[in-house]
Amino acid sequence: MISFEEAETEETVxxxxxxxxxxxxxxxxxxRCLNFHKREQVRADEMAKFGxxxxxxxxxxxxxxVSRIQFSLQFYRKLNSSExxxxxxxxxxxxxxxxxxxxxxxxxxxxxxxxCIICFGDYQVLAEIQEGESMDYFETQLHLxxxxxxxxxxxxxxxxxxxxxxxxxxxxxxxxKPIEIDENES
Amino acid sequence: MISFEEAETEETVxxxxxxxxxxxxxxxxxxRCLNFHKREQVRADEMAKFGxxxxxxxxxxxxxxVSRIQFSLQFYRKLNSSExxxxxxxxxxxxxxxxxxxxxxxxxxxxxxxxCIICFGDYQVLAEIQEGESMDYFETQLHLxxxxxxxxxxxxxxxxxxxxxxxxxxxxxxxxKPIEIDENES
Numbered sequence: 001m002i003s004f005e006e007a008e009t010e011e012t013v014x015x016x017x018x019x020x021x022x023x024x025x026x027x028x029x030x031x032r033c034l035n036f037h038k039r040e041q042v043r044a045d046e047m048a049k050f051g052x053x054x055x056x057x058x059x060x061x062x063x064x065x066v067s068r069i070q071f072s073l074q075f076y077r078k079l080n081s082s083e084x085x086x087x088x089x090x091x092x093x094x095x096x097x098x099x100x101x102x103x104x105x106x107x108x109x110x111x112x113x114x115x116c117i118i119c120f121g122d123y124q125v126l127a128e129i130q131e132g133e134s135m136d137y138f139e140t141q142l143h144l145x146x147x148x149x150x151x152x153x154x155x156x157x158x159x160x161x162x163x164x165x166x167x168x169x170x171x172x173x174x175x176x177k178p179i180e181i182d183e184n185e186s
Numbered sequence: 187m188i189s190f191e192e193a194e195t196e197e198t199v200x201x202x203x204x205x206x207x208x209x210x211x212x213x214x215x216x217x218r219c220l221n222f223h224k225r226e227q228v229r230a231d232e233m234a235k236f237g238x239x240x241x242x243x244x245x246x247x248x249x250x251x252v253s254r255i256q257f258s259l260q261f262y263r264k265l266n267s268s269e270x271x272x273x274x275x276x277x278x279x280x281x282x283x284x285x286x287x288x289x290x291x292x293x294x295x296x297x298x299x300x301x302c303i304i305c306f307g308d309y310q311v312l313a314e315i316q317e318g319e320s321m322d323y324f325e326t327q328l329h330l331x332x333x334x335x336x337x338x339x340x341x342x343x344x345x346x347x348x349x350x351x352x353x354x355x356x357x358x359x360x361x362x363k364p365i366e367i368d369e370n371e372s
Contacts, residue, residue: 044293045242045255045258045277047233069231072231074260074275076275076293076294076295077292077293078294079288079290079294079295079296084293089260091231093321102265104265105263106263106321107261107262107270107321108263108265109262109265110265135279135292135293
């Protein structure tokens with residue numbers, strides 16, 4: 001048995017935090033198959049698929065308006081770099097996938113920004129990547145938003161609204177600071 | 187039943203031709219699980235995986251030097267374009283994947299050029315994409331090269347050698363012209 005002193009340094013693991021919101025989530029039916037707060041390991045060679053068909057998708061949304069496969073996430077390493085990233089691909093013929101300002105049609109894909117808002121149908125998902133080193137697997141951690149992630153543009157805001165309308169309390173309530181990408185950091 | 191006149195215009199299907207070569211292929215053991223010449227349909231949402239593990243890979247190379255998953259191919263549609271493309275990703279931790287002049291490490295990926303040579307270990311694969319319109323699926327057609335795809339650089343060539351050392355007879359023997367990408371075509 002390898003002693004604590006001799007053991008290999010444990011690698012940090014990339015974790016993708018996804019905070020879901022749906023206007024009708026109070027009955028929580030569409031989210032009843034998602035494991036909130038529990039970190040899940042996904043092998044690096046696996047596509048993380050989100051959709052209605054539980055035979056194909058690891059993450060199931062129980063909603064007839066959701067496509068069999070709604071979108072998929074691919075873990076990859078940038079060429080000539082050690083940077084590990086995700087790519088998101090719209091797998092739905094019926095529904096556009098909006099990543100921040102970019103609208104993806106069926107089979108379109110883009111790199112997932114470190115922090116972004118993903119929308120499809122009435123669903124809103126805040127995605128935040130927590131960097132890691134392991135190339136064997138990554139982790140996902142799903143959260144449920146208590147308030148809409150996108151602010152209603154038509155409502156007059158009487159108070160200063162945080163960026164994207166997301167309260168930082170959302171994450172700190174799970175003992176996690178919001179991830180800040182500081183370009184001055186090495 | 188829909189009559190011939192009323193039926194929807196049939197879509198053309200993207201076909202990826204892959205011509206394999208291995209210096210020890212005469213015993214054909216490594217290629218014995220590949221279906222040469224037979225076109226295979228692959229769903230657009232499926233990753234076409236090549237490797238040793240038949241539980242994961244659709245295309246099996248029976249060779250202990252080949253990784254469980256050696257590489258995968260993803261079908262996708264370019265953003266703001268109707269162009270359908272493939273992306274190739276190295277899934278092997280042990281072996282580099284070389285696509286023309288680009289060396290891919292584990293989890294690196296790039297767009298597959300319309301005509302290119304893919305190398306890993308002693309394997310050489312000529313890949314050629316025949317354009318199509320269908321977004322539901324694509325096809326693959328595997329061929330076996332009779333001569334090495336890459337010419338040996340150290341050998342003096344006494345005769346003019348065709349580009350990439352591939353004889354066009356390779357393809358015409360299957361009743362198929364080599365695919366020419368003519369940029370003047372609409």
